[in-house]
């Protein structure tokens with residue numbers, strides 16, 4: 001059984017989508033980051049970085065409980081544990097990891113900052129310009145790659161799941177998906193997956 005500590009954000013939804021895709025039983029523990037649940041000592045014992053998501057696998061390696069945070073690490077762990085969305089071939093697997101790292105190091109932080117500065121009441125034009133420009137550059141990279149392949153690493157993978165939830169926030173960083181037709185086609189295809197729809201609805205609070 002997986003215990004999932006999450007909230008309704010792109011990083012949290014990555015993990016619920018994955019758990020739905022691999023059909024692994026899980027229990028959801030909502031951590032309301034708006035109310036500061038992530039700062040409570042009982043949660044800090046699970047994730048010292050006071051952010052969601054985290055998991056506890058009650059039947060981890062060696063049959064012992066295993067606690068993990070960082071959404072990218074969690075996706076890799078669940079993929080490796082089940083062998084699902086995790087190519088056995090080294091080249092293919094590292095292509096998946098490459099695009100996952102691209103998401104973790106670029107897409108997530110840059111889209112997140114762009115969203116933050118667009119939302120901020122006291123506008124900081126330099127910051128909006130900086131993060132919007134970088135977000136647009138990243139959409140350009142994704143669009144060019146997705147012109148050549150159906151999914152980021154060829155077949156549907158954890159890299160697509162990780163990137164999907166952030167592209168799902170495109171309105172927050174004022175990007176029109178119509179301007180990136182290959183990203184839009186990819187996004188619309190993934191949106192139709194029943195597991196993605198179920199995972200996007202977590203946590204139900």
Ligand SMILES: N[C@@H](CCC(=O)N[C@@H](CS)C(=O)NCC(=O)O)C(=O)O
Nearest residue numbers: 009010011033051052053070071072
């Ligand atoms: N790199 C981390 C980022 C996690 C993260 O930024 N989580 C946000 C929600 S998407 C959070 O918990 N924020 C609460 C806070 O910063 O206090 C991951 O991918 O797991």
